[in-house]
Amino acid sequence: MKILFFAHLKTVTGQAELGLSLNEPVDANTLWERLIALHPGLARYRPSVRLAQNGEYIGSKAQFSDIDEVALIPPVSGG
Amino acid sequence: MKILFFAHLKTVTGQAELGLSLNEPVDANTLWERLIALHPGLARYRPSVRLAQNGEYIGSKAQFSDIDEVALIPPVSGG
Amino acid sequence: MQVEIQLTRQRIGVSRFRSSGLLAEQGAEVEFCGLVRGQENGMAIAALEYEAYSPMAEREMRRIIEDIGRRHRCLLVRVIHRIGVVPVGEAAICVDIAARHRAEAFAMLAEFMDRLKQDVPIWKRQPLTADALAELKAK
């Protein structure tokens, strides 16, 4: 699984991209716990960050598997 | 006093401009009566036509004198 | 707020517009053009003819813009309205607005166009068919 970080989350994690191995599908909550275990600095951003799975915002029942590209989307500010 | 006609009112009156002599100031109602006497075809347009005095729409208490330029403004359709 | 109003018998060129970047505080630029469409009341047309009570039309446009500007202050508002014969596909009006933020530019534009169509003494006259337009050009 590929995890993408954008904007200030790149600074927080010190990386733009992260490879993660999953043995079985996980839900968003479990995924967040794995990410925060790796990068504790992410915890305070969690409430404002949305997850995207393969380029689309996830619904509440999303399951993530090893082949997914997951992006952490902090509040956007384009335009 | 100069009276200006625009759009279909030019066709109705057969003219774009009309000179009118006033002995004393008149209100809008009297002015209309004078105009309709000259061009009875104007009567049916009166409800939809606004008067402008020297380039501004008139208020309800307007008085017209011999030096004014008065325009009959049918419903507009610019843009 | 800078206001520029113009009535013209010439084709409105794109190059005459755009203030982008000229104003230091400017964050938004919006340009609207209203074009003559190929149909009028279901009939195919080649052009529309516009007529104006020119001095009043210009004054009224300025008055409307200044009035809206009291609530939605912009940096620059420029209006060009074409009069005379306007062929299909060409602009009858272009409005160019520079503002600090998009909100006031959008509000100015929408409200100005609504009030123009209520109060500014400009009239669409009879549409011209392709034959009538060709005849006019041949003169």
Add this chain to the structure above:
Amino acid sequence: MQVEIQLTRQRIGVSRFRSSGLLAEQGAEVEFCGLVRGQENGMAIAALEYEAYSPMAEREMRRIIEDIGRRHRCLLVRVIHRIGVVPVGEAAICVDIAARHRAEAFAMLAEFMDRLKQDVPIWKRQPLTADALAELKAK
């Protein structure tokens, strides 16, 4: 409804825009550009840097436009968003809309910009001062 979406690292040129008169039924054209302003949070800046999650940003813009288009059908919507360093006075985004009437063009524009700022994964990064911009250009 034709939809064109582009992210670019190049300056957005005026000449790349304008569809006027190309579409027979078109009665309205509106173009909006959002420019980088000389101040950010009260500090004088020389440029802003934009970053995007590109494939998702493009897809999301298209999705938003198609969604709005179900209520406000336009003929053409074209969006160019610049990423990378955008100097003050230059456009970060331009939106060009062709429609039958102005109402749907205005609605599309205002609603698209609101939703872009909610949902499209593009970020303003730290502003660059004049010194930082000069340093970057010298590289």
